[in-house]
Amino acid sequence: MMQVRSRFLSPVSVFGALCVGLGVHAQQAPQQPAAQPPRPAMQMPAPTPNDTLKSVEVTPDRHVRFRIWAPNAIEVKLHAEGPEATPGITPEETGKYMAGVPLTKGDQGVWEATIGPIEPGMYRYTFTVDGVSTTDPRNPLTSQSLTHASSMYEVPGADFMEYKAGVPHGVIATIYYDSSATGGQRRMHVYTPPGYENGSARLPVLYLLHGGGDSDDSWPTVGRAGAILDNLIASGKAVPMLIVMPAGHVSTDFRLTPGARMGHDAFNDDLVKVVLPYIDAHYRTVADRDHRAIAGLSMGGLQTLNIALDDSSDFAYVGVFSSGWFPNAIKEEQDTDVAQYRASGKPFRLFWVDAGKYDIALQNSHATVAVLKDAGIHVEEHESGGFHAWPNWRDYLHQFAALVFKSPEAQ
Incomplete structure (x- = not known):
C-alpha cells in the first residue's frame, strides 16, 4: 500500500521552524559598513612673506615706509596723501606725487617705497598693482569715499x-x-x-x-x-x-x-x-x-x-x-x-x-x-x-x- 506524504505541516512543526528561523536571524552579526578610504591630512598653505608683513610703518623721523607682497606683479605704485604735509614742500613737488610713487621689488616679491617726512596726522592711501587700484590687504583701517575705499595710516603727534x-x-x-x-x-x-x-x-x-x-x-x-x-x-x-x-x-x-x-x-x-x-x-x-x-x-x-x-x-x-x-x-x-x-x-x-x-x-x-x-x-x-x-x-x-x-x- 503506497504512503502519501501530506503537503501540510502540523502546527507544532510550523512553530518549531519559525522559532529556528528567528533564532538564526537574531544570532547573525550586524552588517559592517564598507571601509572608507582614509581622509587626507589637512594641508596648510605654504608660508609666504605676506603672513608677517608689516605693510605700513612710521619711522621716528616721520618717514613712512609702505610694503605690499605682489610676487607676480610687473609694476606697483603708491598713491598716498601726506606729501602735501611735508614741511616746506612746494606745489611743483606735490604735483610729482599725483601719478603715484613707484615701489621697488625685493627678492621675496615684496614691493617697497618710502615717503616723508610727513607732518603728524591721518592720511589715506591705495596701491596700484599692474594698473588695478587696491586697498592695502594687510591694513584693516579704511575710509570710504563716494566710489571706493582707501587704506589709512597715522603719523602720531597731532595732539x-x-x-x-x-x-x-x-x-x-x-x-x-x-x-x-x-x-x-x-x-x-x-x-x-x-x-x-x-x-x-x-x-x-x-x-x-x-x-x-x-x-x-x-x-x-x-x-x-x-x-x-x-x-x-x-x-x-x-x-x-x-x-x-x-x-x-x-x-x-x-x-x-x-x-x-x-x-x-x-x-x-x-x-x-x-x-x-x-x-x-x-x-x-x-x-x-x-x-x-x-x-x-x-x-x-x-x-x-x-x-x-x-x-x-x-x-x-x-x-x-x-x-x-x-x-x-x-x-x-x-x-x-x-x-x-x-x-x-x-x-x-x-x-x-x-x-x-x-x-x-x-x-x-x-x-x-x-x-x-x-x-x-x-x-x-x-x-x-x-x-x-x-x-x-x-x-x-x-x-x-x-x-x-x-x-x-x-x-
Missing part, C-alpha cells in the same frame, strides 16, 4: 586730533533714513558728545559737510571729527554739541546734477527739509537757529554758502573751508542766493572763511568773501598755509568748533 587715554569719548552712529527730497534711503553719521546717553540736556548742532568725491564716512575717519571734538570739549574750549555729517552727493557718480550749479541740487532740500527735522525729532537738540551751525569743505563749502544764504533763518553760524564760487558763477549767485539774502536774510553770529596759501580754491574764496561783504555780511576771513587737503580741513574744524555757539551778539 588735537588723537584719541587719547583719559579723555572721555563721544559716539559716532551710522544712521539710515528715507529721504523725500532725493527718493530712497540715505545715510549719515552723527556724533554725540561724551555723556550724551545718560544726560538730559538739549544740545546745539553742527552740520558738517564733506568735499566732492568723498562721503559721509570721510569726516568721521580721515577727518577725525570725533576725536577733535572730544579733545575740545574735555579742555573746555568747545561746548558739548552734536555733529551731523550727511552724504553730500545725491548720485553714486561724482557728477553734477544736469542743469544744476554746483551746490544747487536735491541735497540742499535733503539737508534742510529732511535731515534737520529728523535730527530735531530723534535727538535732544535746541531746535532754533542760534543753536545750529553749518560748515563744509570744498564742494561742501559751496553747499554751505548757498544753504546759509537761502536758509539764514535756520543757521546762525557758518564755516566755509577751502571753497568759494567759481568766477563764471558769481554773477548768477549775486542775482539769486545773494539777492535773496539781501531781501530777507538774518544776520549771522559768525561767518568764518579759511583757505590755504597753496589752495586751488584760494582765489575763489577771496572773490566770494568780497561779494559777501558787499551784501552786508561780516566775514571773518583767514588764510592759512598749506594746500587743498585734510591737514588744513581738520585744523579748520578745530578752530571753528571752538568758536560756535558762543558769540553773544549777531554780527
